[in-house]
Amino acid sequence: DAMKRSVVGIWSCKRCKRTVAGGAWVYATTAAASVRSAVRRLREVKEQ
Template sequence: MKKKTLFSRFLLFLPLIMHTESPKRPVFCMAKRTKKVGIVGKYGTRYGASLRKQVKKIEISQHGKYTCVFCGKENMKRKCVGIWHCRSCKKTVAGGAWVYSTTAAVQVRSAIRRLREVKEQ
């Protein structure tokens, strides 16, 4: 039995990945992408537009990279709910469920800093 090369396998699937406008010029088809919906395109038309907009904001923030406070690099990624891990300095810290630092945590940190300054004076 003849061993199939990579090129011969490619030629077998060529009709599946291209279509022709004219017999002389083949046109390769790109994968279909979402136009406006982005990461929530996986939900299709389900759940309503308003809910999908809210989920889009949350999912973009939870999958993004954040700046590490220890090394200063933008390598802080979410491992699971509330657990954030820096890939460069290998530190793991607790944070918000969807964002690295919540607004409540920022307010508490500023209040502690203000009280510390008052105590030192």
Template sequence: MKRAVVGIWSCKRCKRTVAGGAWVYSTTAAASVRSAVRRLRETKEQ
């Protein structure tokens, strides 16, 4: 991933463009959401 503009990240290899943090791809808020979603999926599977 390479930063295209502030908050927009692009991958030349797979042509994917995603929104992320301004200076780093992943933010602390995104990390907490990912962990919450993972926990809910694990709970649902049981």
């Protein structure tokens, strides 16, 4: 996995040089998964 934790809640990707906010100890959180699911569902509804 290319994502490495820089400091608490800040993650950096070695491959694409991207820095993002995430969970304190793991990159993906359950709250983030819920948001991604809701956004995906809303996009599908919008496309119809």
